[in-house]
Amino acid sequence: MKKMHFREWGIESTRYWGLLAVLAGLAAVAGIAVLYMEHEGHWVTGMNNQVVWGLPHVFAIFLIVAASGALNVASIGSVFGKKMYKPLAPLSALLAVSLLIGGLLVLVLDLGQPTRLIVAMTKYNFKSIFAWNIYLYVGFLVIVVAYLWTMLDRKVNKYTKTAGTIAFVWRLILTTGTGSIFGFLVARQGYDAAIMAPMFIIMSFAYGLAFYLLVLMYAFKADGRELGDAILFRLKNLLGVFVAAVFYFTVVYHLTNLYGTENHAYEAFILLNGGIYTFLFWGGWMLMGLLLPMGILYHPGLGKTRGGIVAASLMVLLGGMSAIYVIVIGGQAFPMAMFPGQTIIASGFFDGVNGQIASYSPSLPELLLGIGGVAVVLIMTFIAIRMLRFLPESLADDVADPHHVKG
Amino acid sequence: MSTQPDKGRRAFLGTAAGAAALTTVAPGVFLHATANAAPRADAVTDQVRWGMLIDTSKCADGCSDCVSACDKENGLDLMIKPEGATDEQWAQQKPRWIRSVTIKDNLTDRVTTLPMMCQHCEHPPCVDVCPTGASFRRDDGIVMVDRHTCIGCRYCMMACPYKARSFIHENIQLKETAAPRGKGCVESCNFCVHRLDDGGTTTACQDACEHEAIVFGDLKDPGSAVAQALQSYDSVQIRADLKLNTGVRYTKI
Numbered sequence: 211m212k213k214m215h216f217r218e219w220g221i222e223s224t225r226y227w228g229l230l231a232v233l234a235g236l237a238a239v240a241g242i243a244v245l246y247m248e249h250e251g252h253w254v255t256g257m258n259n260q261v262v263w264g265l266p267h268v269f270a271i272f273l274i275v276a277a278s279g280a281l282n283v284a285s286i287g288s289v290f291g292k293k294m295y296k297p298l299a300p301l302s303a304l305l306a307v308s309l310l311i312g313g314l315l316v317l318v319l320d321l322g323q324p325t326r327l328i329v330a331m332t333k334y335n336f337k338s339i340f341a342w343n344i345y346l347y348v349g350f351l352v353i354v355v356a357y358l359w360t361m362l363d364r365k366v367n368k369y370t371k372t373a374g375t376i377a378f379v380w381r382l383i384l385t386t387g388t389g390s391i392f393g394f395l396v397a398r399q400g401y402d403a404a405i406m407a408p409m410f411i412i413m414s415f416a417y418g419l420a421f422y423l424l425v426l427m428y429a430f431k432a433d434g435r436e437l438g439d440a441i442l443f444r445l446k447n448l449l450g451v452f453v454a455a456v457f458y459f460t461v462v463y464h465l466t467n468l469y470g471t472e473n474h475a476y477e478a479f480i481l482l483n484g485g486i487y488t489f490l491f492w493g494g495w496m497l498m499g500l501l502l503p504m505g506i507l508y509h510p511g512l513g514k515t516r517g518g519i520v521a522a523s524l525m526v527l528l529g530g531m532s533a534i535y536v537i538v539i540g541g542q543a544f545p546m547a548m549f550p551g552q553t554i555i556a557s558g559f560f561d562g563v564n565g566q567i568a569s570y571s572p573s574l575p576e577l578l579l580g581i582g583g584v585a586v587v588l589i590m591t592f593i594a595i596r597m598l599r600f601l602p603e604s605l606a607d608d609v610a611d612p613h614h615v616k617g
Numbered sequence: 618m619s620t621q622p623d624k625g626r627r628a629f630l631g632t633a634a635g636a637a638a639l640t641t642v643a644p645g646v647f648l649h650a651t652a653n654a655a656p657r658a659d660a661v662t663d664q665v666r667w668g669m670l671i672d673t674s675k676c677a678d679g680c681s682d683c684v685s686a687c688d689k690e691n692g693l694d695l696m697i698k699p700e701g702a703t704d705e706q707w708a709q710q711k712p713r714w715i716r717s718v719t720i721k722d723n724l725t726d727r728v729t730t731l732p733m734m735c736q737h738c739e740h741p742p743c744v745d746v747c748p749t750g751a752s753f754r755r756d757d758g759i760v761m762v763d764r765h766t767c768i769g770c771r772y773c774m775m776a777c778p779y780k781a782r783s784f785i786h787e788n789i790q791l792k793e794t795a796a797p798r799g800k801g802c803v804e805s806c807n808f809c810v811h812r813l814d815d816g817g818t819t820t821a822c823q824d825a826c827e828h829e830a831i832v833f834g835d836l837k838d839p840g841s842a843v844a845q846a847l848q849s850y851d852s853v854q855i856r857a858d859l860k861l862n863t864g865v866r867y868t869k870i
Contacts, residue, residue: 251800253699253786258709262771262784322769322784322801329766333749340748340772396859397742397778546780548733548855549720549870555728558684558716560709561780569709 214297214609216599219592221432226596233585233592240582243575244319252322255576260560260568261542265535266320269580272417272534273313273587274347274388275410276527278381279418280305281354283445285381288357288374293612294441297602298426299374303358304594305422305587306381307351312587314347316579339390346384353377362598385411392537399476400541405466409459413530416452420526423449425591427520429601438607439514440614446519450507453526457500460533472547475565479544480536484567487540490532499529543567657814666758667808668836668864669823670846671731675830678719678730686825687715687734690809692793699787712783714806715822720870729870732822732831735760735781735806736855737864743773743782752803758836758864761807769801778856781805808833836864 219226247254257264283302287295318324334341357373360366389410392401423445430437464481467473478484480491503522512518545554545562554561560568595601607614688694691714698707715734721727741760743752751767754760762773774782782805785798792798795811809820823831834843852866 248801250699251787252784253702253706253710257784258706258786259712259774259783260709260780262774322771322803323767323799324769326766326768329749329751330768333751333766335744335747335750337745338748338772340746340770344748391772394746395742395776397776542775546778548779551724552720552722552729552870554718555721556717556719556730558681558718559713559733559780561716561718561733 215603216297216300216601217603218597218599219429219433219595219601225432226592229592230589233589236585237582237589240579240585243578243582244324247320247575247579248324254573256571256573257576258568258570261539261570263538263542264320264570265539265572265576266316266579268531268535268538269583270313270317270320271388271391271538272531273309273316273583275385275414275534276417276421276530277306277309277313277414278350278385278388278411279414279416280309280422281377281381282415282418283422284357284361285374285378288361288370289378294444294610297605297610298441298445300358300361300600301426301429301595302422303354303361303377304591304600305418305425306354307358308587308590308594309418309421310347310350311590312583315586316583319579320576339387339394343384343387343391346380346387350377350380350384353380362600381414382411385414392541397546398541398544399473399547400480400537400544403463403467405459405463409456409463412452412455412459413533416449416456416526417530419445419449419452420523420530423523424520424527427516429595430605433601435601436604436606436609438605438610440607440611441605442516442519443514446507446513446522449523449526450504450513453500453503453507457496457504460495460500472550475547476544479567480540484540484544487536487543491536491540494529494532495536497529498525499533503529539570543570661755661757663756663758664837666836666864667813668737668758668834668843669808669820669866670832670843670850670852671865671867672830672832672846672850672869673729673731673867674869675828676717676730676732677828677830678728680828681717682825682827683732683822683831684713684715684717686821687806690793690821691796692791692798695791695793696787697790702787710784710786712785712804714781714783714804731867731870733779733781733855734822734865735777736779736861737806737808739862739864741861742776742778742859746772746776748772755810757813759808759810759813760805761810762802762804764797764799764802764804767802769803771803773803777805778859778861 255264281302283295284299286292287299318327330344353373354377357377360370360373386407389407393404393406395401427437464477467477480487482488503525506518506522507513509518544567545565548561554563557563562568693712693714696711715732717730718733719728719730737758737760741754744754744760748770749766749768751763752773753763771784774784782803784803785800788800789798798804812819818834820833823833832843832846834841836844838844847866850868852868853870854863854866
C-alpha cells in the first residue's frame with residue numbers, strides 16, 4: 211500500500227464557480243421563500259391545524275438523519291480500525307457537519323417565530339426531547355469539527371481514535387434523539403413505538419452512506435481522480451447491508467403494529483387505503499428505497515457498474531425521503547383515536563369525521579426551502595473540499611487496498 | 618439638613634412624571650392593571666384546581682352557543698381570512714379553542730354531542746415536549762402558552778391527544794386586550810384565564826350554555842358546583858388510558 215496524499219479539489223475554476231453560482235441561486239430562492247412565508251404567515255403553506263409539520267420537516271429530518279449516518283465511514287476507519295476507510299474519513303466528517311447544518315437551517319427557518327431562536331437557546335425545558343436535541347446537535351457539530359481537526363492536522367493525529375469514538379457514540383445518541391421526537395408522541399397512532407429510535411439509526415446508516423457515495427464519486431470523477439473498484443465495491447456492499455437492515459426494521463415495525471388490533475386501522479391506512487401515503491410507502495419507501503437498490507447492489511452485473519451504484523444510491527435517498535414523508539405527514543394525516551369504540555360523525559375542527567384523513571398538499575415555498583437546505587449542504591461541502599485537503603489524491607486499488615495484488 | 622432640600626418640589630415633579638406616564642405610555646394597559654390590582658396581586662396557588670364537568674346528555678346537537686361565546690370572548694371572531702386564501706384553506710388554518718363533536722357508538726349507534734377543548738391535564742404532554750417551556754401549567758391547573766417564549770415549533774400540537782391547539786397562520790389585525798395573539802405562535806383554551814385572574818368564576822362557554830351542560834369551578838373546593846356534580850355522577854376522562862388526569866370530565870359518553 212502506497213503512502214496516502216491529500217489534495218484540494220482541483221476542478222477548473224469556471225466549473226467550480228458555476229457550480230457554486232447555481233447552488234447559491236437555489237439557496238437565495240429558498241431565502242426568498244422563507245421571507246415570504248414569514249411575512250405572510252404559514253397560511254401560504256400547505257400546513258394547517260391538522261397537519262402541523264409539513265415538507266420542510268421532511269427535508270430537515272431527512273438531512274439530520276443522513277448527517278449522523280454520513281459519519282459512519284469515518285467511524286469504521288477510526289473506531290473500528292479498518293485501515294482502508296481511513297482516507298475516506300475527512301470527507302465523511304465534513305458531510306456529517308454540512309448535512310446537519312443544512313437540516314437545522316431548514317428546521318429553524320420553518321419555525322413560526324424564527325427570530326426567537328435566541329429563546330430556544332436560552333430557555334430550556336429538560337423534559338422535552340427537542341431541548342435535548344438542541345444540545346445533541348450543537349455538541350455533534352463541536353465534536354465532529356474537533357475530530358476533523360485531529361484528522362487534518364498531523365500534530366494531533368494521535369487523538370483521532372479518541373475523537374472518533376466520542377463522535378461515534380454521540381451520533382448514536384443523536385439519532386436516538388431524532389427518532390424519539392416521534393417515539394415519545396403518545397397521542398398519535400403511527401408514532402408511539404419504541405422501535406422508532408433504532409429504526410431511525412439504521413435509516414441514517416443507509417441515507418448517510420448513499421449521500422456519501424454520490425458526493426465521493428462525483429468529486430473524484432469531476433477532478434479526474436481515480437476511485438478503484440476495491441474501495442467502491444466495499445462501500446456499495448456496505449450500503450446493501452444497511453438497506454437490507456432498513457428493510458428488516460420496516461417489516462418488523464409493521465408486523466408488530468399488525469399484531470395489536472388497536473393499530474389495524476392505522477396499518478390499513480399506510481398499507482392499503484391511504485392514497486398518496488400508501489403509494490409512497492410501497493412505491494417510494496419499499497420499492498424505490500429498499501427493494502430496487504438491493505436488487506441492483508447485489509446484482510452480479512449491475513452492482514459492479516458505476517451507473518448501477520449511482521442509481522442505487524439515488525434511489526436510496528429518494529426512497530428515504532418518501533419514508534420520512536410517510537412517517538411525518540402520514541402519521542399526522544391519520545385521525546387521532548380520541549373516542550375508542552365510537553365513530554366521529556360530525557366535528558367543528560376536522561377530527562377525522564367518519565375516519566376521513568386530514569388534508570395536506572405541500573406548497574411551492576415549502577419545497578423551495580427544502581431544496582435550499584440541500585443546496586447549502588453542497589455549497590459548504592464543495593467550498594471545504596476546494597479550500598482544504600479533504601480528498602485523497604487517489605483511491606486507486608494499488609493505493610487504497612492494503613491487500614491489493616497486481617494482476 | 619440639606620439632603621431633602623425641597624420636598625414639595627420633588628413630590629410635585631414625581632406626581633407630574635407619573636401623570637405624564639399615565640397619559641402617554643400605554644394608558645390602557647396601565648390603568649387596566651391598576652384597576653384590577655387586588656386579585657392579580659396574589660400569586661396563583663395549588664389550593665385551587667380549575668376544572669369542568671360536561672353533561673353530554675344536556676348538550677344539544679346543532680347548538681354552537683359555547684363555540685360562538687368562546688370566539689367572541691377570546692377574539693377569535695376578529696380574525697379575518699387572509700386575502701388570497703380559499704374558504705377551505707381558511708377553515709383548516711383558522712384557530713379554534715372549543716368545538717362541537719358528535720360521536721356514534723360503533724355497537725349501539727347511540728349518538729352523543731359534546732364540546733371538546735383543552736382538557737387541562739395534570740400531566741400535559743404539550744408541556745412535556747415544549748422545548749422552551751412556553752407551554753406551561755399553572756399551579757391552579759390551567760394549561761396555557763406564554764406567547765413571549767413560544768417559538769412556533771408546533772411540537773405541542775403534535776403531542777396533544779385532544780387536538781386542542783391551534784397555530785396562528787396569519788397576520789393579526791385585531792385582538793381583544795384580554796387575549797393577546799401573535800402570528801407564528803400556538804394557543805388554546807385557557808379557561809378564560811383573564812376572567813379568573815380578575816376575580817371571575819365562570820368561563821364564556823359556560824355562561825353561554827343555556828342547556829347548563831357545562832359546570833365550571835374549583836375541583837378542590839368540596840362545596841363548588843363542579844365538585845358536587847362530580848360526586849353525584851359517573852364521569853369519564855377522554856383518553857383516560859393516557860393517565861393525564863384531565864381537568865375536564867364528561868358524563869354519559
